[in-house]
Amino acid sequence: MIKCNRVHLICMEDRMAATVKEVAKHAGVSTATVSRVINNDAKISVETREKVLESIEVLGYKINNIARSLKTSKTYTIGFICPELANTFFMNIAEGIEKELIKHGYSFIICSSGESKIKEEQRIKLLVEKRVDGIIIIPASNEESYYSWLKENEVPLVLVDRLVEDFSCDAVLSDNINGAYQAIEYLIKKGKRSIGFIGGDMRLTSAKERYEGYLRALSDYCISKNEDIIKFGDFHAESGYVCMKEIANSKNLPECIFVSNYFMHIGAARYVEENNELLKEKLTITGFDDMGFINDVFRNSVLFVQQPMSDIGEKAAQLLMSRINGEEIAYPQVIRLKTKLVDKE
């Protein structure tokens, strides 16, 4: 009989998740006391605390955050929705988010929207049903989607990288206009007059803003724009390739070209590599985004506008934390982080 009991006890300890109740019993205190110890309540005597801590150790107790969440209505989990996962740019932002979250004991559920508004809405619903404490979104489109519904239901929301038109909301993103402007200005000061432009999907604010910066710089230096060397893609490599090709085939080849993001940069660089030796000698490419090592292999690419990717994620998470914790700060906060122009020559 005694043996049987022991076996049973061992079973309990080893296999089943112990509860506060069991810990309380083992330590000879109430569940409230156990809870206080877990939550580092100040007014607990040292002896009691140690006794409880020992029981926790012995029983291998692990808190059940589900139960805690039900009681406190906090999950210490946020949602992050981005257009795709296998995208270095987005994932650098994700790393920034994680870095900040971990400090606060938070973790995040990641979802991809596949650049689709419909999917994005589905993911939002999913996250809301999982009771996440807040959501960070890199919007799939420029349309308002489900965001205002989140707002009404008081689910903290921070937009990242892209804004949504006619929808005011907390957001963290790069100063795209001035980032592009500085690059173009730099090129002009180096004597370039003919500067091509490969833009992204103009339904996205980031694409629009970079184009805006390009136009402003041309305008400020009295350089008229030439439609032949201005093309728009969709931020993916293939479109960069196509745009580059179109520009290369235009009558007046530019001296250099500005590409609006990393992936189109790769596409454009590929075109330059595989076609026309002439291009290689003359044309240089300036890229938005710099993923470090990779770009080094493009010999025509020496000027980069670096976005503080990780910082964007960190700031977004910080802002979200502030909202979750109900800090009184003006709404909305739109944080623009400065880019850095780097000449690798």
Added chain:
Amino acid sequence: MIKCNRVHLICMEDRMAATVKEVAKHAGVSTATVSRVINNDAKISVETREKVLESIEVLGYKINNIARSLKTSKTYTIGFICPELANTFFMNIAEGIEKELIKHGYSFIICSSGESKIKEEQRIKLLVEKRVDGIIIIPASNEESYYSWLKENEVPLVLVDRLVEDFSCDAVLSDNINGAYQAIEYLIKKGKRSIGFIGGDMRLTSAKERYEGYLRALSDYCISKNEDIIKFGDFHAESGYVCMKEIANSKNLPECIFVSNYFMHIGAARYVEENNELLKEKLTITGFDDMGFINDVFRNSVLFVQQPMSDIGEKAAQLLMSRINGEEIAYPQVIRLKTKLVDKE
């Protein structure tokens, strides 16, 4: 007074999350019935179902999965721990995971271990406290870590991409040995006799296995190995660069070189691009992993061993689902997915 009440009601409906209780009251049924409707219980009359559904609609009821989880002890969430987030290879796997999970109504918390065993253990603890239904890990090291503890506590676990020595566990990964073997064999059949090798961190099984494949192919074709053209890095771009440099400076330059993963490939290609025009003419690079477009810019790289990255993720998630659902399949399952050799010339 009436007005006041209405306002209050609207408030309730708009702002607060309705509960089953409220839905039940509104529909004039019991909470049990509401629950049955939510869970698609068969034996509910059509009228009742519609009545409840309408109330759900009207009140904007959203299920509280926290409460459900507490009751059912299922969270419909799994954890995914990988060495880093900003890594296209890992994230392609993550996309496969997501694709499969979504079918089952699951989502995942993503964590990076930063290639550190300590951090990995912390993340595992975090996930266990969040009561995830299972965990997928790309191990940070070859050591056993916290995995056996998970096993003992019956938390389903699937390893991905790398195995852990002396620890038997469900796993999904590429057939690295034969993947490398085929590439080397192919090169030999094309007449190459001097084939260099750049390996990864040999503490990882994936690195070991690819080296093993290389050695086997040489052996099978009676080619003796030359230590001068065999170097080991750490799977990161910088080390690929360094290894390539060392090989380039060796007395007998190989005709071609096999690089064990994508990132080292980039590093190696960079070295070739920026040094020695001679190299460019003679040396070709064969890479493990193929991220598509990017590699196209490396003119010396034409042969690739493609891993089915997304499939690996999908299979891993599938296997985990089977375990979570308690399906009776032999333990452990080690699933090796075949690679594909692609000659882009």
Added chain:
DNA sequence: GTGAAAGCGCTAACAT
């Protein structure tokens, strides 16, 4: 086919 009621594991008043 539907309702009553217990309880998942925790926290937080409110007592003492």
Added chain:
DNA sequence: ATGTTAGCGCTTTCAC
């Protein structure tokens, strides 16, 4: 400083 107790919102027997 510690205990008692009442739920958080849901599911699930067990009745009827």
